[in-house]
Amino acid sequence: MCLVTRKKEFTLLIVLSLLSLTGQTNAAKPDFEKQVVPIFQQHCIRCHNDSTRDGGLSLETKQNALAGGENGRILTPGVAADSILLDYVTGPEPEMPKKGEPLRKDEIETLRQWIKAGAVWPPEFRIQEAQLTSHDWWSFQPLKQPSLPELTDKEKKQVRTPIDAFLLAKLQEQGLTFSAPADRRTLIRRIYYDLIGLPPIPAEIDQFVNDPDPRAYEKLVDRLLASPRYGERWARHRLDVVHYADTHGYDKDKLRDNAWPYRDYVIRALNEDKPYAEFIQEQIAGDVIKPYSTDGIPATGFIVAGPFDWVGQIEINEKLIEKKITRNLDRDDMVATVMNTTVSLTVQCARCHNHKFDPIAQEDYYGLQAVFAGIDRAERAYDSDSQTAQKREQLIAQQAEAQQKHQALTAKIHSWGGKELAALDAAITRASNAKQGQGVEYGYHSSIEKTDNIPKWVQFNFKQPVTAEQITLVPAYDNYNNIGAGFGFPRRFKLEISDTSDFKSAKTVIADFTKQDVPNPQSRLFHVDLTGQSFQYLRMTATKLAPRSNDFIFALGEIRVQAPEGNNLASQAKVTALDSIEAHPRWARKNLTDGKFYQSPDSNIDLAKLKQKRDHLVASLTTPGEKKSLAKSSARLQQIKQELAQLPAQQKVFAAATDFSPRGNFRPTEGEPRPVFLLSRGSEKAPVREVDPAAPRLIDGLDGIFDLKDLGDEGARRLALARWITNRDNPLTWRSIVNRVWLYHFGKGIVDTPNDFGKMGTKPTHPELLDYLASHFRDKGQSIKDLHRLIVLSTAYRQTSRTNPQGNQLDGDNRLLWRMNRRKLEAEAIRDAVLQISGKLDLIMYGPGDRLFVLEKPQHSPHYLYQKYDPATTDTHRRSIYRFIVRSVPDPFMESLDCADPSQITPKRIETLTALQALALLNDQFMVSMSDFFAKQISSKSTDLESQVTQAFETALGRPPEPGEVTLLETVGKKHGLENVCRLIMNSNEFIFID
16 A cells, blocks of 8 residues: 555544544533423423422432432433433333433433533523423413404494493304393392392382483492492402401411401492502502501501411420421411412412412412511501501601610710619619509419428520529519518528429539528518529429418519629520419419519619619719700600600501510511521421512513512512502403402303412403403503493393393303393391391491300310300391401301301302201391391381281382282281291392392
């Protein structure tokens, strides 16, 4: 072979080798984001994410992927053969993915080459599911007002409002049209119950039926919408959706005495016809946007209207996992209440995993939880008028400014006065806290014994070790049997400290007075020096009890634990004891640490001397100018205190609260949001990462990321969500509210799942009509009353409810509204109607709920005894909206009539027809009593049975009876009395149904 040929062959080999290496290099370096990430998204990330961690593995981040799962590390960068990830996905029957198609050969090869190339993965890159589900769902689409359908001239004559045009167009497609109009007698009864929830009286019916004015119906609608009864009627619908009640629910179901201001707010807001965006914003962040308004704080009762776990919030310790579970469930209810009500989304389905049907990620859900991370369900003080609220706020601000100046000067004086002044201040505080009189905290009191040699002990349990310089025992004072000062102070005792709560080991006796009797110290403080010892538990054991009359006890006013800095640490401890009489407020374990105790009546003399001594010392330390400034600031503070005291007392409301009086283990955030974590599978034991407040990112052009200047601003979080919900580009909000109003007028919504506009909900029967109503409502003032007018003035609403064969055959469910739907009255409307026709309805508005039960309060939980309540002897009977609603024990009468369960969000009541309802309407104590009142009212106006029967019939049913009906009822009246005629009428279908 010649040299040239050899050179050519050699060159060809080099080229082929380089091409081969180039091919290998390209294959060895797949593009991570374009080639590797889609494989993980399609096949892996659904199960192996930070939330679910199936097999203990997450592939969201490089750190988690390299950490591996339950079977160890799955990736070895650079060594494909050692990466068990490939073992899982290769072979004739690959182990992964568990569900779905196996990986293709080219996908496996991409992973292999990626690993060989070092498994390059940008540190900050997080893999998420490619797309949870499509955003191309009707409810997420932008809201645009559609044009009115084209109709013939004949069809246009049936159109009273644009609603009719949309309905007619659909009806014509099916060969249907509207039914005949309802007669005026039917129409007035329908509109009365719809708008105010009460029946018209016979005189009102007659006036309307005989009114020649062609606009008589329009005027009637306007009059009813202007009635204060309107807000009472429609507030009930709203309270169903937010599951409002006047008790907490759960096992103890304690009373929530101040829930009612939120209920009253809803009534007022509806009567005032607040623009809907304002209505929503006030309920989510009213305390932020309207802090001085009468409505600002009460409106936020919306967020916390649901159940409150008394045991979980108040009794469970902060450190226990059960507390985290309680708070997680509490925020879950807040999220569900707000989002179900305002945007009709079931976001709570994303608590344990990404929403299975809607484009809502788990991170979106916990972002919503973070919105409410700074609030609790608790009572808040508020002023009933804006002027008082502003005045109070101004005085508090002035007080803070004056206190700051005063404290700056007193701090200087304290630094000059040193230990002597500090000791005097401490003595004055103790003497000031020493209360005198009945009904105050005395201290701790053990159980009574017949002999003095039965040991008793009390113990301080600190959360963590503390260091103390001195223990001070404050003797109790009581006038029982003239013992007076030193009451119950033990004859012999010892003090011990330990690092274990059982004091069985590792304990130290710091004071031992068990060998001989200790003289009664009277009112003198008993000090034990510790010289800086550290401990976590402190116990005082009485080995010889103090005598009373014919028995023996152990009692003490206070125990102080003085830190090296001079402050008292006792308030940080939980107090336990062998036994305690717990006679509140005088005697209780907790009284040992509250800084309050009852002393000898002559203690005021000591207090005066102490103050005098302090004044002399301060005078010697200050210049005339400083004395003048100090006196001036003290006078100003006193003046502000007096002005605050002169303001009207604040009211209380159960609402979203950041600051309230601590109770047990239930303590306020004071405006600092708690951290919220995305939880793997919704488990509080498996937090993944902390999340920031945000809204779901499912509406194009509407960002769910909140632009918050300060993430720690609790109120700004809620306000940001309120603005996201009420943004004009959020189509869910406007579609949701018009659909709800439509539902309550026609018995069925355009979307028949009013709380779920997602893929598991139903689609709208008339999407163009829904969008027309939503956009018109949004852009024309957001007036709910105007929306009512648009609906009830329509031809569709004024139709008869009578059926016809053609309509039944083509649209048996009447989804196209070729007739009006006959509807059963709700429990409240039935009860209110019974009260009105019996002459017992009291129209006084607002205030605490009426208790239609007898309340008994045993130690654990209240007992709500409806059977002991006598409606015949009650002074007032107000509308059902003002009932005191109990979650765990519903009113049996109202429950039988399908009243909403206040423990559940109820967007649409379930309607049933049962024998129990007939029995309740006939035999319930309420119905029997009202029948008697009804009969007496009728009897007072007429003595003729036929006239009485006729009047009772027309009053209850809104029409004169037929001759046969009169005959039947007269027969019943002659045999069983008029009161039973009234019972029979009020038990009729015609009474509880509206046409």
